[in-house]
Amino acid sequence: MEEFNTSLVTFNISSTPDHPSTASWVSVKLVPSVVLSICFLLGVPGNIAVIILKPNWQHLSNLSQSLMLNLAISDLICLLPLPLWIYTLLYSWTLGLVACKLLTYLMYCSLYSSRLSVTLLSVQRYLQVVNLQNIFDRVGKRRLLVLLWLVPVILSIPSLVIRQVIEDQHGTSCRGTHAPPSQQVAVLLPECLIGFVSISVVAFSYIGVQRKVNQTAFFNNPQTNRLITSLIVTFFGLWMPYYIxxxxxxxxxxxxxxxxxxxxxxxxxxxxxxxxxxxCLNPLLYAFALKNLCTLCEERER
Incomplete structure (x- = not known):
């Protein structure tokens, strides 16, 4: 796809010049390619390590372990095709229409599933630490995990419909077709709303957990506060620019x-x-560094 982005459609109101400036090429193609390469090199081994090693999972409930595993699998599925997207961003698409649609659809499914997993993990932490409730356990682990993939499967359908292989003077790309303005808005708005809701829920949940931590003298320690802050800042800082x-x-x-x-x-x-x-960062934030929060949950439940 010529314009690689996580928006469901790419609209060419005006074409890129045949000979773009060096600054434009660096900012639009080279910088994203470098970032995606780093994500692949660090994120794939990190998520595989989480799936195999399950670090600190002895402190987690069965539901938390399932959410963590789902998060790692979602992120791994999202990161594995990155070399292909990097090549496409720098050169052109070569795999045809079916692969274009399916790989794009898979990418969106994994991204949505990852965000939902992070959101549910934050809500579960809030309920355990602040209200001592386990509502998700009553819903049923299997039902919840089915929803974690059923909802992304539905939300990702527009990408399956709209993505096409397009040939123009710049080469072959896998991107969204030209669509009427109403369809463009209908595709972008739900993604914005879902994103802002997820960010708000994650921020509210961990801020609530942090307040409870600060009210408990035994757990009022800088390490736990830094962890909670990093969870909020990372999720907010990496996704908010895209949604804006x-x-x-x-x-x-x-x-x-x-x-x-x-x-x-x-x-x-x-x-x-x-x-x-x-x-790429989820394995570090949610798998290798949640021991303090898990300990806090256990103490609160006693």
Missing amino acids: TNVLGVAAILLKNDGLWKFCLNSWNIFGALAFVNS
């Missing part, structure tokens, strides 16, 4: 502002690559 760009994209479509749309097209490459950093 989506909002600007919607504004550009509604206002028919070509200049703003060009900015969004260029920004999606960079901010989309940053979003993949989240899948």
Whole structure:
């Protein structure tokens, strides 16, 4: 795909010049490619290690272990095709229409599943630490895990429909087809809403946990506070720029502002690559460093 981003569609209101400037090529293609390469090199081994080693999982409930495993699998599925996307970003798409649709669909399914897993983990921590409730356990672990993939499967359908292999003067790309403005907005808005809701829920949950930690003298330690802060800041900092760009994209479509749309097209490459950093960091944040929070939950339940 010529414009690699995690938006469901890529719209070419104005084409990229045949001979783009060096600065434009570096910012739009080289920088995202480097970021995605680092994500692949660090994230794939990290998530495989989580799946195999299950670090600190003895402190987790069965439901938490299932959510952690689902998170690692989702991130791994998301990161494995990155070499192909990097090649496509730098050169062109060579695998045909079926692969274009299926790989894009798989990417969105894994991204949505990862975000939902992070959101549910944060809510579960909040309920355990603050309210001493285990609502998710009553729902049933299997039902919850089915929903964790059923919802992404449904939300990712637009990518399966819209993605096409397009040939133009710049080469062959796997990207969204030209669509009427109403369809463009209909695709971007739900993604924005889901993203903002996820970020808000994660922030609210961990801020609630942090307040409870600070009220408990035994657990009021800088290490736990730093961990909670890193969970919030990482999820917020890596995803918010992408969602803000989506909002600007919607504004550009509604206002028919070509200049703003060009900015969004260029920004999606960079901010989309940053979003993949989240899948790279998840093993460190949610698997290798949650022992303090797990201990806190156990003490609160006694």
